[in-house]
Amino acid sequence: MSKFDEIMKLSGYSRATVSRVINHSRHVSPEAREKITAIMKQLNYVPNRNAVSLSTGQTNQIGIVMASTSEVVLSFLNQFVDIAMDYGFQTIIYTTRGDKENELRAFEDLRSKRVDGLVIVTCVNKPRVLKAYCEYGPIVSWQRMDSGEIPSIAMDQGEGYRLALEHLVARGYTRIANLFGRIESLNTQSRREAYEQFMQSRGLPVRTDWYHYSVFTPTDGTKVLQQLTAGPEMPQAVLCANDYVAIGIQSAANKLGLQIPRQLAIVGFDDTELADTLGITTIYNPIAEQATHAFYRLWAVLGKQQMEPAQLQYKLIARQTT
Amino acid sequence: MSKFDEIMKLSGYSRATVSRVINHSRHVSPEAREKITAIMKQLNYVPNRNAVSLSTGQTNQIGIVMASTSEVVLSFLNQFVDIAMDYGFQTIIYTTRGDKENELRAFEDLRSKRVDGLVIVTCVNKPRVLKAYCEYGPIVSWQRMDSGEIPSIAMDQGEGYRLALEHLVARGYTRIANLFGRIESLNTQSRREAYEQFMQSRGLPVRTDWYHYSVFTPTDGTKVLQQLTAGPEMPQAVLCANDYVAIGIQSAANKLGLQIPRQLAIVGFDDTELADTLGITTIYNPIAEQATHAFYRLWAVLGKQQMEPAQLQYKLIARQTT
DNA sequence: TTGTACGCGTTATCAC
DNA sequence: GTGATAACGCGTACAA
Numbered sequence: 001m002s003k004f005d006e007i008m009k010l011s012g013y014s015r016a017t018v019s020r021v022i023n024h025s026r027h028v029s030p031e032a033r034e035k036i037t038a039i040m041k042q043l044n045y046v047p048n049r050n051a052v053s054l055s056t057g058q059t060n061q062i063g064i065v066m067a068s069t070s071e072v073v074l075s076f077l078n079q080f081v082d083i084a085m086d087y088g089f090q091t092i093i094y095t096t097r098g099d100k101e102n103e104l105r106a107f108e109d110l111r112s113k114r115v116d117g118l119v120i121v122t123c124v125n126k127p128r129v130l131k132a133y134c135e136y137g138p139i140v141s142w143q144r145m146d147s148g149e150i151p152s153i154a155m156d157q158g159e160g161y162r163l164a165l166e167h168l169v170a171r172g173y174t175r176i177a178n179l180f181g182r183i184e185s186l187n188t189q190s191r192r193e194a195y196e197q198f199m200q201s202r203g204l205p206v207r208t209d210w211y212h213y214s215v216f217t218p219t220d221g222t223k224v225l226q227q228l229t230a231g232p233e234m235p236q237a238v239l240c241a242n243d244y245v246a247i248g249i250q251s252a253a254n255k256l257g258l259q260i261p262r263q264l265a266i267v268g269f270d271d272t273e274l275a276d277t278l279g280i281t282t283i284y285n286p287i288a289e290q291a292t293h294a295f296y297r298l299w300a301v302l303g304k305q306q307m308e309p310a311q312l313q314y315k316l317i318a319r320q321t322t
Numbered sequence: 323m324s325k326f327d328e329i330m331k332l333s334g335y336s337r338a339t340v341s342r343v344i345n346h347s348r349h350v351s352p353e354a355r356e357k358i359t360a361i362m363k364q365l366n367y368v369p370n371r372n373a374v375s376l377s378t379g380q381t382n383q384i385g386i387v388m389a390s391t392s393e394v395v396l397s398f399l400n401q402f403v404d405i406a407m408d409y410g411f412q413t414i415i416y417t418t419r420g421d422k423e424n425e426l427r428a429f430e431d432l433r434s435k436r437v438d439g440l441v442i443v444t445c446v447n448k449p450r451v452l453k454a455y456c457e458y459g460p461i462v463s464w465q466r467m468d469s470g471e472i473p474s475i476a477m478d479q480g481e482g483y484r485l486a487l488e489h490l491v492a493r494g495y496t497r498i499a500n501l502f503g504r505i506e507s508l509n510t511q512s513r514r515e516a517y518e519q520f521m522q523s524r525g526l527p528v529r530t531d532w533y534h535y536s537v538f539t540p541t542d543g544t545k546v547l548q549q550l551t552a553g554p555e556m557p558q559a560v561l562c563a564n565d566y567v568a569i570g571i572q573s574a575a576n577k578l579g580l581q582i583p584r585q586l587a588i589v590g591f592d593d594t595e596l597a598d599t600l601g602i603t604t605i606y607n608p609i610a611e612q613a614t615h616a617f618y619r620l621w622a623v624l625g626k627q628q629m630e631p632a633q634l635q636y637k638l639i640a641r642q643t644t
Numbered sequence: 645t646t647g648t649a650c651g652c653g654t655t656a657t658c659a660c
Numbered sequence: 661g662t663g664a665t666a667a668c669g670c671g672t673a674c675a676a
Contacts, residue, residue: 002669014647019671029645046434050381051669054372054652061414069400071393078391081415085424090436092383092412093403102407114371114412218599244596251599274566274596277540277573324653336663341655349661373653376668 003045010043011036022047058116062298065094065106066121072216072242072270073121076142079291080119087299089116100125107133117298120150138301140294144186153293153309157187157269158194160283160314164239164267165198167281167316173237173265177210179224179249181241188213195239207235215241221248229256236265237322243268243275243282250280250321266321279320286312325367332365333358344369380438384620387416387428388443394538394564394592395443398464401613402441409621411438422447429455439620442472460623462616466508475615475631479509479591480516482605482636486561486589487520489603489638495559495587499532501546501571503563510535517561529557537563543570551578558587559644565590565597565604572602572643588643601642608634 001009007018013032020028021036039045053059062084066073081091092115094106103125109115110133120141123130131149133139144154168176178195180188192211199206212224221240225248228234240246246268250260258264268275268282275282289312296307323331329340335354342350343358361367375381384406388395403413414437416428425447431437432455442463445452453471455461466476490498500517502510514533521528534546543562547570550556562568568590572582580586590597590604597604611634618629 004669015649015670016647016672017645020646023671027645032645046430048376048669049431049434049436050372050375051652052671054370054376054654055669055671057652059372069391069396069403071396074391074393074396077415078417081391081417082419085417090414090416090431092414093399094412095400095403095407097404108368109371109412112368112371218595222599247596248599251601255601274540274569277544277570279573279577326653337654337665338656338663339661342662345655351661354661370653373668374655376670377653377655379668 002048003043004047006043007036007039007045010039053113057113058302059114060088061090061092061115062295063092063094063106063109063115063118064121065096065103065118065123067098067124068095069093070216071244071272075272075287076121076291079288080295083292083295087295087303089302096122096124098124104129110139111136116302119294119298138298140297142290142294144190146186151297153290153297154187155286155290155312155314156190158190160269160285161191161194161239162198163314163316164269164283165195167318167322168237168239168265168267169198169202169204171261171265171322173261173322174204175207175233175236177207177212177228177235177238179212179215179221179238179240179245181214181216183213191239210235215245218244218248218251221245222252223248225249225252225256234264237261238264238266240266240268243270243272243280246280246282246321247274247278250278261320261322268321271315271317275317275319281319281322282317284315284317286314324370325365326369328365329358329361329367332361375435379435380624381436382410383412383414383437384617385414385416385428385431385437385440386443387418387425387440387445389420389446390417391415392538393566393594397594397609398443398613401610402617405614405617409617409625411624418444418446420446426451432461433458438624441616441620460620462619464612464616466512468508473619475612475619476509477608477612477634477636478512480512482591482607483513483516483561484520485636485638486591486605487517489640489644490559490561490587490589491520491524491526493583493587493644495583495644496526497529497555497558499529499534499550499557499560501534501537501543501560501562501567503536503538505535513561532557537567540566540570540573543567544574545570547571547574547578556586559583560586560588562588562590565592565594565602568602568604568643569596569600572600583642583644593637593639597639597641603641603644604639606637606639608636 017032018036021033084091096103110118117138122143127145127147127149139150141150141152145152196206215224238249246266249266253260253264268280271282271284293309296309300306339354340358343355406413418425432440439460444465449467449469449471461472463472463474467474518528537546560571568588571588575582575586590602593604593606615631618631622628
């Protein structure tokens with residue numbers, strides 16, 4: 001016999017009334033509430049959440065999908081988990097390692113009612129494939145998605161990129177190298193377009209020979225700088241995929257005795273704490289706020305309440321590397 | 323009518339046989355299996371995991387408890403999620419922000435069958451309080467626990483610390499400052515004892531006036547260095563709570579024009595990628611392997627299989643800051 | 645305010 | 661190999 005049944009028996013009340021007390025319904029007499037509450041405490045009762053979820057059809061769990069839990073997604077993850085918890089939701093991590101089948105398991109879990117909704121941080125499956133899962137629960141993406149099948153709360157990184165470009169050119173740096181992340185990413189595409197349009201509009205050279213892709217980590221940055229120095233010509237400035245890459249560039253440049261920013265200017269992306277510590281010029285990216293937006297979008301469906309999202313903007317943070 | 327019932331009806335087989343096919347039982351005739359499988363595909367069937375969990379009493383979910391998802395715990399988190407997934411378990415993050423009540427919710431979730439087990443990364447409640455939850459499922463801690471009520475897979479950080487001390491003293495650095503993390507942490511205690519015993523055994527001064535606590539981030543490190551330089555005497559070397567603190571120290575020292583390591587030696591802890599990039603001497607800490615150990619300990623109960631854990635050791639990684 | 649009866653979707657234990 | 665039947669623990673129309 002379950003504890004629920006024990007409470008029924010000991011209190012003399014019915015299943016419905018006990019359930020009402022558990023869920024703080026107002027339609028219960030004070031005596032009933034008091035008596036049942038006392039017995040619950042005495043029995044050290046907690047509801048079985050699987051039974052609750054089965055009955056209500058909700059688990060109050062949200063899945064977050066990403067290739068791996070790297071530094072770059074850390075503040076998004078942290079903020080999302082926190083705000084979700086504030087609204088009574090737990091967060092389940094799905095790390096895919098960039099594998100399509102792994103990733104689909106998360107979506108299958110939406111179908112099988114393990115999670116009420118999904119946030120995509122990074123994903124490798126095509127939106128067309130994922131679209132089929134939208135009927136099973138709300139899905140929102142941080143990563144930009146082509147074709148509006150999956151709603152996205154992404155900001156246009158091209159805007160942030162333009163801030164960096166204006167800053168560099170205003171200081172006289174016109175020969176600029178670009179270090180991008182995933183080549184097929186829409187963020188990369190947006191940054192690249194921003195660069196090309198900006199340079200062309202100023203009549204400045206578009207150096208596609210200084211495009212580097214799949215540059216994510218400090219080590220990647222270090223390697224790229226070695227390639228650049230080995231080339232026929234050095235850029236005056238480097239625009240990095242993120243702050244960690246910028247750290248790699250900065251460190252390698254220091255080792256080579258390059259004067260920063262006189263011989264090489266460096267701009268990061270995201271404005272992490274380390275960029276501040278190491279004096280790296282960067283673009284402030286309101287990542288935590290975007291995590292909040294992502295949750296709000298899910299909450300609009302799960303909680304049936306629209307939340308007004310704040311307007312977000314990139315900002316240039318000038319430091320010692322420019 | 324649920325899809326399960328539809329399958330029963332369409333196939334003509336009973337509830338039990340359908341269940342057997344779903345769970346790949348061998349006691350099913352080929353015809354039955356084929357027919358039912360076909361209908362399952364046609365109906366696009368997936369089992370409801372809440373119903374499964376309610377029936378089996380297992381959720382295949384493991385909770386991971388920590389104050390927040392910081393860089394320091396990142397590789398532990400990443401590895402744990404990965405290995406758990408390999409064994410069919412999902413990971414739920416419980417961020418407590420250092421709040422006792424928040425933390426207890428994770429343990430209540432073990433009681434209410436939302437998770438099958440728990441890993442503690444950091445925790446603030448007393449082991450005596452937590453002990454009561456051990457009967458509801460396996461719990462293992464990465465953080466060291468006094469009194470063996472909660473099993474821990476922690477390594478003795480004092481050992482790693484001794485490696486750093488030997489290295490420093492061998493190079494002639496004897497006036498050493500220590501930057502610790504949480505003052506009440508057993509890791510801190512272990513490091514402090516290692517320092518004091520080591521120095522005393524060598525007849526060297528124990529500089530308790532150079533103890534600093536709650537030093538976690540690069541910014542914290544920067545602040546501490548300012549305090550040190552403002553003091554009456556500068557240490558020759560700084561032992562840091564982790565690599566991020568070391569980065570803060572290194573950066574601040576560079577700004578002040580201090581020669582590293584001649585005027586100030588720096589040793590980090592953990593051997594993160596950034597320590598490599600920035601040339602910081604550090605102690606290699608097999609964090610991912612400890613995450614594996616943690617899962618094995620849970621698996622010993624959940625999967626009823628003992629896994630032989632590898633022997634782990636700290637290592638000194640000498641770089642340019644010593 | 646309270647109780648009845650049923651539903652949620654699956655697993656498990658028996659028989660046969 | 662197959663099939664009734666009973667759990668699993670709780671929510672909830674609906675009626676009283």
